[in-house]
Amino acid sequence: MKKFRKIGILASGGDAPGxxxxxxxxxxxxxxxxVEVVGVxxxxxxxxxxxFKTLSIQDVSSIISHGGTALYSxxxxxxxxxxxxxxxxxxxxxxxxxxxxxHVNDQPMKAMEKAGFVQRVGRENFCDHIDTALxxx
Numbered sequence: 346m347k348k349f350r351k352i353g354i355l356a357s358g359g360d361a362p363g364x365x366x367x368x369x370x371x372x373x374x375x376x377x378x379x380v381e382v383v384g385v386x387x388x389x390x391x392x393x394x395x396x397f398k399t400l401s402i403q404d405v406s407s408i409i410s411h412g413g414t415a416l417y418s419x420x421x422x423x424x425x426x427x428x429x430x431x432x433x434x435x436x437x438x439x440x441x442x443x444x445x446x447x448h449v450n451d452q453p454m455k456a457m458e459k460a461g462f463v464q465r466v467g468r469e470n471f472c473d474h475i476d477t478a479l480x481x482x
Contacts, residue, residue, distance in 0.1 A: 348380075353437065353445040354400075355385035355392065356418035364414040369405040371446050376402055383442055389421040392433035397440060425460035 354371050356364045372382045382400045385391040398404075398416075408415040423429045437445065458464075463471065 348378075349443045351381040351383065351441050351443055353383045353385050353392075353397070353442040354416070355388050355445065355447050356414040356416050357388045357421075357447050360413050360418060364418070365405075365408040365411060367446075368400075368415055369408055372400045372405045373402055383440065384416045385445070387417050388419045389424040389433065390419055391416075392436060392445070393421075393423065393429055395436050395440070397442075424462075430460075430462060430465070 352371075352375055354368055356368070368384070372384075375382045384398045384400045384404075386396040386398055387394070391397070405415070424433070437443075
């Protein structure tokens with residue numbers, strides 16, 4: 346299995362319980378495996394605007410006690426457009442981000458399905474649980 350060197354993590358849609366815990370868990374697990382973690386600030390809009398922040402264990406050590414999401418989340422209708430998806434992919438390549446972990450609930454997932462993103466990326470590349478995602482990474 347390929348070992349990733351750099352991953353991104355983002356929060357999509359509105360805030361939901363467990364987002365900061367997921368951000369912390371993925372960040373700590375990745376760093377423990379020698380993987381660099383980049384937080385995408387502002388959800389999918391952050392992917393398109395290159396709003397990236399390198400995360401450390403210190404950055405995420407106390408985020409569980411805070412409300413909302415440490416990386417901020419936002420709806421992004423622009424991401425439904427093919428050219429926006431291409432821009433996000435190009436930005437990830439430019440910054441050597443090989444995988445993006447996205448904590449999404451049903452609404453953003455349905456939007457990605459409707460926009461054709463799930464079919465384009467492949468449903469097999471989505472995980473329904475953080476443990477499954479970490480095992481695959």
